[in-house]
Amino acid sequence: MLNQQRINEMKERVFEANQALPQLGLVKLTWGNVSEIDRELGIVVIKPSGVDYAEMKKEQMVVTDLKGNVLEEKSLRPSSDLATHIVLYENMTEIHSIVHTHSTHAVMWAQAGREVPAYGTTHADTFYGSIPCTRQLTEKEVQEAYEVYTGKVIVETFLKEKKEAVDVPGVLVFGHGPFTWGETAKKAVQNSLVLEEVCEMARQTEELNAKAEPIPQYLLDKHYYRKHGKNAYYGQK
Amino acid sequence: MLNQQRINEMKERVFEANQALPQLGLVKLTWGNVSEIDRELGIVVIKPSGVDYAEMKKEQMVVTDLKGNVLEEKSLRPSSDLATHIVLYENMTEIHSIVHTHSTHAVMWAQAGREVPAYGTTHADTFYGSIPCTRQLTEKEVQEAYEVYTGKVIVETFLKEKKEAVDVPGVLVFGHGPFTWGETAKKAVQNSLVLEEVCEMARQTEELNAKAEPIPQYLLDKHYYRKHGKNAYYGQK
Amino acid sequence: MLNQQRINEMKERVFEANQALPQLGLVKLTWGNVSEIDRELGIVVIKPSGVDYAEMKKEQMVVTDLKGNVLEEKSLRPSSDLATHIVLYENMTEIHSIVHTHSTHAVMWAQAGREVPAYGTTHADTFYGSIPCTRQLTEKEVQEAYEVYTGKVIVETFLKEKKEAVDVPGVLVFGHGPFTWGETAKKAVQNSLVLEEVCEMARQTEELNAKAEPIPQYLLDKHYYRKHGKNAYYGQK
Amino acid sequence: MLNQQRINEMKERVFEANQALPQLGLVKLTWGNVSEIDRELGIVVIKPSGVDYAEMKKEQMVVTDLKGNVLEEKSLRPSSDLATHIVLYENMTEIHSIVHTHSTHAVMWAQAGREVPAYGTTHADTFYGSIPCTRQLTEKEVQEAYEVYTGKVIVETFLKEKKEAVDVPGVLVFGHGPFTWGETAKKAVQNSLVLEEVCEMARQTEELNAKAEPIPQYLLDKHYYRKHGKNAYYGQK
Numbered sequence: 001m002l003n004q005q006r007i008n009e010m011k012e013r014v015f016e017a018n019q020a021l022p023q024l025g026l027v028k029l030t031w032g033n034v035s036e037i038d039r040e041l042g043i044v045v046i047k048p049s050g051v052d053y054a055e056m057k058k059e060q061m062v063v064t065d066l067k068g069n070v071l072e073e074k075s076l077r078p079s080s081d082l083a084t085h086i087v088l089y090e091n092m093t094e095i096h097s098i099v100h101t102h103s104t105h106a107v108m109w110a111q112a113g114r115e116v117p118a119y120g121t122t123h124a125d126t127f128y129g130s131i132p133c134t135r136q137l138t139e140k141e142v143q144e145a146y147e148v149y150t151g152k153v154i155v156e157t158f159l160k161e162k163k164e165a166v167d168v169p170g171v172l173v174f175g176h177g178p179f180t181w182g183e184t185a186k187k188a189v190q191n192s193l194v195l196e197e198v199c200e201m202a203r204q205t206e207e208l209n210a211k212a213e214p215i216p217q218y219l220l221d222k223h224y225y226r227k228h229g230k231n232a233y234y235g236q237k
Numbered sequence: 238m239l240n241q242q243r244i245n246e247m248k249e250r251v252f253e254a255n256q257a258l259p260q261l262g263l264v265k266l267t268w269g270n271v272s273e274i275d276r277e278l279g280i281v282v283i284k285p286s287g288v289d290y291a292e293m294k295k296e297q298m299v300v301t302d303l304k305g306n307v308l309e310e311k312s313l314r315p316s317s318d319l320a321t322h323i324v325l326y327e328n329m330t331e332i333h334s335i336v337h338t339h340s341t342h343a344v345m346w347a348q349a350g351r352e353v354p355a356y357g358t359t360h361a362d363t364f365y366g367s368i369p370c371t372r373q374l375t376e377k378e379v380q381e382a383y384e385v386y387t388g389k390v391i392v393e394t395f396l397k398e399k400k401e402a403v404d405v406p407g408v409l410v411f412g413h414g415p416f417t418w419g420e421t422a423k424k425a426v427q428n429s430l431v432l433e434e435v436c437e438m439a440r441q442t443e444e445l446n447a448k449a450e451p452i453p454q455y456l457l458d459k460h461y462y463r464k465h466g467k468n469a470y471y472g473q474k
Numbered sequence: 475m476l477n478q479q480r481i482n483e484m485k486e487r488v489f490e491a492n493q494a495l496p497q498l499g500l501v502k503l504t505w506g507n508v509s510e511i512d513r514e515l516g517i518v519v520i521k522p523s524g525v526d527y528a529e530m531k532k533e534q535m536v537v538t539d540l541k542g543n544v545l546e547e548k549s550l551r552p553s554s555d556l557a558t559h560i561v562l563y564e565n566m567t568e569i570h571s572i573v574h575t576h577s578t579h580a581v582m583w584a585q586a587g588r589e590v591p592a593y594g595t596t597h598a599d600t601f602y603g604s605i606p607c608t609r610q611l612t613e614k615e616v617q618e619a620y621e622v623y624t625g626k627v628i629v630e631t632f633l634k635e636k637k638e639a640v641d642v643p644g645v646l647v648f649g650h651g652p653f654t655w656g657e658t659a660k661k662a663v664q665n666s667l668v669l670e671e672v673c674e675m676a677r678q679t680e681e682l683n684a685k686a687e688p689i690p691q692y693l694l695d696k697h698y699y700r701k702h703g704k705n706a707y708y709g710q711k
Numbered sequence: 712m713l714n715q716q717r718i719n720e721m722k723e724r725v726f727e728a729n730q731a732l733p734q735l736g737l738v739k740l741t742w743g744n745v746s747e748i749d750r751e752l753g754i755v756v757i758k759p760s761g762v763d764y765a766e767m768k769k770e771q772m773v774v775t776d777l778k779g780n781v782l783e784e785k786s787l788r789p790s791s792d793l794a795t796h797i798v799l800y801e802n803m804t805e806i807h808s809i810v811h812t813h814s815t816h817a818v819m820w821a822q823a824g825r826e827v828p829a830y831g832t833t834h835a836d837t838f839y840g841s842i843p844c845t846r847q848l849t850e851k852e853v854q855e856a857y858e859v860y861t862g863k864v865i866v867e868t869f870l871k872e873k874k875e876a877v878d879v880p881g882v883l884v885f886g887h888g889p890f891t892w893g894e895t896a897k898k899a900v901q902n903s904l905v906l907e908e909v910c911e912m913a914r915q916t917e918e919l920n921a922k923a924e925p926i927p928q929y930l931l932d933k934h935y936y937r938k939h940g941k942n943a944y945y946g947q948k
Contacts (some may be wrong), residue, residue, distance in 0.1 A: 028434060029427060030472075031359070050472030080463065080471045102359045107438050111356040112445035119822040121887045122742070122813045139455040146459050175452040176358045190740060197739060201818050203445055208823035208914055215886045218850040222857050226791065234791045235741075235761030265671060266664060267709075268596070287709030317700065317708050339596045344675050348593040349682035376692040383696050412689045413595045440682055502908060503901060504946075505833070524946030554937065554945045576833045581912050585830040586919035613929040620933050649926040650832045677919055 003041060007063060010036050010045040014097075015058035017185035018047045021101060026192050027053070032101040033079040036185050037089045039096075042066050046085060048076035066090075080147065087151025088181065092158075092165035095181040097188040105199035106178035106192075109133065113174050116198060117214045119205045123198040124215060124223035126191060128167040131198075132157050136174045154179065167224075170195045240278060244300060247273050247282040251334075252295035254422035255284045258338060263429050264290070269338040270316040273422050274326045276333075279303050283322060285313035303327075317384065324388025325418065329395075329402035332418040334425040342436035343415035343429075346370065350411050353435060354451045356442045360435040361452060361460035363428060365404040368435075369394050373411045391416065404461075407432045477515060481537060484510050484519040488571075489532035491659035492521045495575060500666050501527070506575040507553040510659050511563045513570075516540050520559060522550035540564075554621065561625025562655065566632075566639035569655040571662040579673035580652035580666075583607065587648050590672060591688045593679045597672040598689060598697035600665060602641035605672075606631050610648045628653065641698075644669045714752060718774060721747050721756040725808075726769035728896035729758045732812060737903050738764070743812040744790040747896050748800045750807075753777050757796060759787035777801075791858065798862025799892065803869075803876035806892040808899040816910035817889035817903075820844065824885050827909060828925045830916045834909040835926060835934035837902060839878040842909075843868050847885045865890065878935075881906045 017034040021027035030053070035046035044064050051060065062078040063071045068086050070078060079085075085098045109116055116131040118124055123131075134153040141149035154171050158164070169191045170180035178195055182188035205212045214220075227234045254271040258264035267290070272283035281301050288297065299315040300308045305323050307315060316322075322335045346353055353368040355361055360368075371390040378386035391408050395401070406428045407417035415432055419425035442449045451457075464471045491508040495501035504527070509520035518538050525534065536552040537545045542560050544552060553559075559572045583590055590605040592598055597605075608627040615623035628645050632638070643665045644654035652669055656662035679686045688694075701708045728745040732738035741764070746757035755775050762771065773789040774782045779797050781789060790796075796809045820827055827842040829835055834842075845864040852860035865882050869875070880902045881891035889906050893899035916923045925931075938945040 028430060031362075048473065076473055104434065104438060105441070107357060107359055108441040108445055111438060111442040112449050114445055119886070120818055122818055125742075136453070137456065139453070142455050142459045146463075175356070175456060193739060197815065201815060201822060203441060204816070204819040204914060205822040207444070207918070208819055208825055212823050216847070216850070218853050219848065219886060222853050226857075236759065236787055265667060268599075285710065313710055341671065341675060342678070344594055344596055345678040345682055348675060348679040349686050351682055373690070374693065376690070379692050379696045383700075412593070412693060440678060444681070502904060505836075522947065550947055578908065578912060579915070581831060581833055582915040582919055585912060585916040586923050588919055610927070611930065613927070616929050616933045620937075649830070649930060677915060681918070 006038060006041060007043065007045070010038060010043075011058050011061040011063075013185045014045045014047065014061045015056070017097070017099070017189050018056065019053060020186075020189050021099070021192070022053050024189070024193055026101045026103040026189075026196060028102070032099070033081055034097065034099045034185055034189065035079070035082070035085045036097045037066075037095075043071065044068075044082070044086065044089065046082055047079045049079050051076065081150075083145070083147035084151040084154075084179070087148055088154060088179070091151075091155040092181065094166050094183075095169075095188075096183050097185040098179060098181045099185075099188045099192045100177070100179050101192050101196075102177045103192065103196040105203065106172060106196050107176075108203065109199050110172040110177050111175060116172070116195075116202050118220055119202050119212055119214060120198075121215065121219065121223045122194075122201060124220045125227055126194040127170065127198070128224045128228075129163065129220065130214070131168060131170055131172065131195065132161050132163060133172040134174050150176070243275060243278060244280065244282070247275060247280075248295050248298040248300075250422045251282045251284065251298045252293070254334070254336070254426050255293065256290060257423075257426050258336070258429070259290050261426070261430055263338045263340040263426075263433060265339070269336070270318055271334065271336045271422055271426065272316070272319070272322045273334045274303075274332075280308065281305075281319070281323065281326065283319055284316050286316050288313065318387075320382070320384035321388040321391075321416070324385055325391060325416070328388075328392040329418065331403050331420075332406075332425075333420050334422040335416060335418045336422075336425045336429045337414070337416050338429050338433075339414045340429065340433040342440065343409060343433050344413075345440065346436050347409040347414050348412060353409070353432075353439050355457055356439050356449060356451060357435075358452065358456065358460045359431070359438060361457045362464055363431040364407065364435070365461045365465075366400065366457065367451070368405060368407055368409065368432065369398050369400060370409040371411050387413070480512060480515060481517065481519070484512060484517075485532050485535040485537075487659045488519045488521065488535045489530070491571070491573070491663050492530065493527060494660075494663050495573070495666070496527050498663070498667055500575045500577040500663075500670060502576070506573070507555055508571065508573045508659055508663065509553070509556070509559045510571045511540075511569075517545065518542075518556070518559065518563065520556055521553045523553050525550065555624075557619070557621035558625040558628075558653070561622055562628060562653070565625075565629040566655065568640050568657075569643075569662075570657050571659040572653060572655045573659075573662045573666045574651070574653050575666050575670075576651045577666065577670040579677065580646060580670050581650075582677065583673050584646040584651050585649060590646070590669075590676050592694055593676050593686055593688060594672075595689065595693065595697045596668075596675060598694045599701050600668045601644065601672070602698045602702075603637065603694065604688070605642060605644055605646065605669065606635050606637060607646040608648050624650070717749060717752060718754065718756070721749060721754075722769050722772040722774075724896045725756045725758065725772045726767070728808070728810070728900050729767065730764060731897075731900050732810070732903070733764050735900070735904055737812045737814040737900075737907060739813070743810070744792055745808065745810045745896055745900065746790070746793070746796045747808045748777075748806075754782065755779075755793070755796065755800065757793055758790045760790050762787065792861075794856070794858035795862040795865075795890070798859055799865060799890070802862075802866040803892065805877050805894075806880075806899075807894050808896040809890060809892045810896075810899045810903045811888070811890050812903050812907075813888045814903065814907040816914065817883060817907050818887075819914065820910050821883040821888050822886060827883070827906075827913050829931055830913050830923055830925060831909075832926065832930065832934045833905075833912060835931045836938055837905040838881065838909070839935045839939075840874065840931065841925070842879060842881055842883065842906065843872050843874060844883040845885050861887070
């Protein structure tokens with residue numbers, strides 16, 4: 001009973017977060033999805049696959065276990081990207097929600113196969129350093145288990161670049177698009193919005209100054225830790 | 238009687254699809270038109286020429302036979318692009334609706350005379366490979382039967398490039414703009430939206446990386462066939 | 475009495491056309507103005523200077539004679555660009571309404587000091603050939619009678635480039651921005667919208683293809699005369 | 712009593728001006744803040760730190776003295792940028808309101824570390840000459856008193872470039888973003904809007920013409936003094 005209430009609240013939050021994506025201009029048509037994990041209950045709630053945002057209902061959010069098995073009868077099919085979410089939840093144990101979009105400027109960087117340099121404080125307020133771009137998936141990976149390897153190549157990228165998921169709450173998948181995450185579904189959506197914005201800013205920064213440099217480490221530290229960690233002083237207590 | 242009902246339903250769908258174009262930001266003023274064909278009844282329904290979207294009524298949608306002859310008394314004149322639509326319906330027998338717009342980014346590529354490379358999965362989810370651009374029409378073609386040859390040069394382009402209309406549901410006409418199509422009017426409009434979006438993404442992908450490459454064939458296959466054909470697993474059953 | 479009714483109707487049209495500018499995204503703050511001329515009555519109606527669009531009332535539209543003298547008691551001051559409008563009305567005798575904006579993309583071309591090439595049919599449907607950009611005004615002209623010479627340099631440009639105001643219903647003033655005109659206030663506003671759109675398209679056409687060429691004369695003729703003149707067949711009879 | 716009324720009116724104006732920022736598209740999430748000073752009362756009113764615009768109330772605007780000490784009990788914490796505002800108020804004695812945003816195009820120029828040239832009259836109507844960009848702050852400055860030195864580097868920039876705050880009501884802070892100011896909160900917000908617009912125009916002016924030049928001094932003078940100072944003739948008396 002109590003658990004059902006928690007699940008219903010997850011469904012509500014996941015529904016609201018999914019609805020926010022087209023409202024914020026981050027998603028067109030049915031592109032994009034949000035999920036949330038409850039590690040205690042061992043469940044994930046995610047958007048159903050290919051349902052119009054305008055017709056979607058919160059009851060339709062899909063409940064699965066941590067292997068991706070659908071738990072409710074009469075459930076719709078989960079987002080086809082569920083397997084990617086699950087790999088990320090398994091490997092990034094501090095995150096509670098994941099967002100995937102095809103937002104315009106983030107996709108451009110993903111298609112260009114480039115990490116996004118931290119050119120300013122707008123970036124540093126949310127992302128501690130450059131936002132990485134994965135390598136291209138191999139033919140074998142794509143054919144064997146595309147969505148699983150999409151998650152794996154993200155984890156590989158963070159390991160290789162020695163980045164922590166909590167410090168850099170987003171990534172670009174080569175040729176595909178962005179994933180972001182956060183402590184809550186609302187925060188994960190906000191991180192998608194920030195990612196889109198800094199991608200637009202960064203592209204045109206380079207047009208204005210072909211020799212533009214990332215901000216110095218001390219300014220990155222200042223802005224990031226002004227908002228995060230025990231010495232943060234931005235916002236209300 | 239029954240036929241009249243089918244025609245009325247076509248008019249309604251064509252009207253709704255036309256109205257969607259300015260709502261989606263794909264059309265300004267009176268630029269753009271949608272048509273639908275009923276191959277059994279041998280009729281086409283298309284937007285009237287040069288009527289303001291705000292004042293347009295569904296009853297005003299124009300009904301013609303497959304030669305473009307207006308069938309209803311007191312009909313408004315059909316879109317001046319009707320002849321193009323008819324050539325496409327004759328030659329692309331699987332399609333049921335056609336959309337023409339002057340959407341900003343698609344027109345840029347058409348004016349640049351370039352095909353749109355498949356730089357990412359956003360593209361591959363809808364278009365199986367690059368989106369072609371026709372050759373320039375000759376003076377003779379333009380003067381003799383401009384709208385007919387606009388259709389013919391599209392057909393010629395698909396033949397020459399060995400592309401199937403169902404796999405690549407859109408094209409750019411050199412110096413002019415995009416046409417898209419689909420199984421339904423709604424789908425054809427969505428394809429216009431996707432085309433506009435991938436045109437914007439592709440342009441700026443090249444700005445970010447002058448050596449950007451189309452995605453590999455195996456990723457194109459994966460994304461396209463995840464959504465299309467008998468092995469598709471995106472969306473609800 | 476009758477004349478007063480005609481003036482009231484002009485005020486209403488000029489008011490509506492002015493209101494359309496921010497609604498269409500062509501004007502921010504109080505930048506921009508629309509006027510209309512009644513050559514029979516010998517009057518011009520124009521937006522008052524520097525009044526917020528949200529607070530503007532149709533009664534506040536300013537009525538002047540053809541020298542720019544305000545005719546109504548308790549009138550607000552006319553737009554500071556009135557003198558430019560009057561020079562254009564004197565020299566372009568077929569036009570009945572003028573619009574000035576600082577719309578983003580048109581201003582870019584004006585600041586770059588470049589004419590806008592006719593890269594496509596979107597352009598050709600409204601502008602018969604390239605949209606010219608004036609020379610820079612001299613110091614003497616600016617100091618002596620800035621707004622008058624702004625009008626004169628436009629007239630000079632059309633004379634020098636052998637363009638007719640009816641065929642090319644708009645111009646860029648170097649370092650400043652666009653003026654458009656038309657047979658009616660509504661049409662003049664639409665021409666501002668088209669100008670803004672083709673300016674955006676043209677800029678990015680060049681980015682996509684540094685060797686992009688204007689469309690051939692025969693296609694320009696086809697599209698322009700499909701919509702204008704005695705052989706036009708676009709729209710309703 | 713009277714003073715409380717003045718403070719309440721300040722709170723209302725500061726609240727309205729803060730609300731205008733997301734409405735004008737200048738601010739996303741909680742980025743940005745507006746303050747106002749009353750030099751007679753010796754107080755500053757500023758936005759609280761990190762509060763959602765949608766949930767913000769006018770009573771929550773924070774009242775401080777000219778050292779930045781919060782004056783009301785149960786006050787929320789002031790914007791983390793308060794110290795920057797205070798340094799500017801101390802050094803720019805003619806200004807009464809300050810706005811900070813992370814608006815997209817202004818940030819690009821700040822990230823590129825470039826001043827914005829006065830390429831046209833849209834710029835000259837508000838900013839008398841180029842809009843400066845500060846130097847990068849040093850590590851010592853950032854660590855010692857980041858927000859204070861952000862104000863100081865702005866003051867230093869205006870001194871070094873011999874610009875007056877009243878003539879150039881805005882600045883870019885290197886790697887960070889824009890600050891603007893004005894005689895009233897409404898005017899300071901408008902200046903942020905103009906800055907964003909001219910930043911967008913200037914970037915693309917350079918794309919269209921790599922050799923674009925700022926407008927000549929006499930045109931800058933004409934447009935700026937048409938709107939400002941004792942000989943202004945724009946707007947109503």
